[in-house]
Amino acid sequence: MANTYSTSNGERLTTSQIDSKTRKAKALKLEIQFVEHRYNFCEKCGKNGSNTYLDVSHTVSVKKAKEDGNAQLAYDLDNLRILCRACHAKYDKLNLKWK
Numbered sequence: 001m002a003n004t005y006s007t008s009n010g011e012r013l014t015t016s017q018i019d020s021k022t023r024k025a026k027a028l029k030l031e032i033q034f035v036e037h038r039y040n041f042c043e044k045c046g047k048n049g050s051n052t053y054l055d056v057s058h059t060v061s062v063k064k065a066k067e068d069g070n071a072q073l074a075y076d077l078d079n080l081r082i083l084c085r086a087c088h089a090k091y092d093k094l095n096l097k098w099k
Contacts, residue, residue, distance in 0.1 A: 003015055003023060005018065005057075005069075005071040006029070006069040006070075006071060007070065007071050007072040008067070008069065008070050008072060008090070011072075013088040014069050017038035018062070018063060018071055018074050018075070021074065021075035022062065022074045022075045025028055025074075025076070025080060026056035026074070026080060027075055028077065029056050029077055029080045029081075029082060030054075030056060030082065032077075033082055035093075040082060041054075041082070042054060042081055042083050042084035042087050043081045043082050044081075044084070044087040044091070045084060045086045045087055047086075047087075048098075049082075049084075052084045052085065052086075053084065053085045054082055054083065054084055054085075055082075055083055055084075055085060055088045056081070056082055057078050057080070057081055057083045057088050057091065057092065058074070058079055058080060059079050059080075059081060060073050060079055062074040065079075090096070
């Protein structure tokens with residue numbers, strides 16, 4: 001099947017399905033942190049989310065997860081972390097804009 005990716009249990013998912021599950025997982029990650037701490041913050045440096053942009057980043061990239069047949073890592077909460085733009089840019093070597 002074209003444009004599908006395997007999970008570790010053999011399930012096949014389309015890019016659209018993976019993207020949808022990933023968006024939901026990122027929102028849940030932020031929600032869980034907010035419920036536990038009453039605010040969102042960078043898990044690396046501790047910057048408060050009300051003073052800076054926060055991103056939900058992958059430890060194992062979505063691309064790598066798909067290539068390795070572990071597409072479920074794209075939406076696995078244990079593979080997601082909340083980072084400020086500065087930490088996200090530094091960790092992933094990205095050119096991101098932030099305030």
